[in-house]
């Protein structure tokens with residue numbers, strides 16, 4: 001599964017902040033990738049609202065920490081893999097600032 005497929009898979013779990021439509025059919029453009037981070041532009045298929053998202057790929061250390069943190073919580077139901085590679089928690093928040101806030105060139 002490549003990055004776009006992963007993003008598409010994750011997008012189905014979110015709704016557009018502007019119109020409330022499910023993001024399953026949204027447009028996804030990967031603008032930049034650096035290390036374990038990617039900058040992605042998501043365009044709502046319904047209202048064309050655009051959001052810039054910073055995607056952070058979870059490292060093995062993160063996954064272990066998450067497992068510890070999630071201990072005692074019920075498993076998520078549905079066909080969602082337990083090995084999610086992306087953290088899209090910022091999808092709803094979006095990002096309206098300049099790209100340099102997300103990626104500083106060395």
Ligand SMILES: [Zn+2]
Nearest residue numbers: 016019044047
């Ligand atoms: Zn929308």
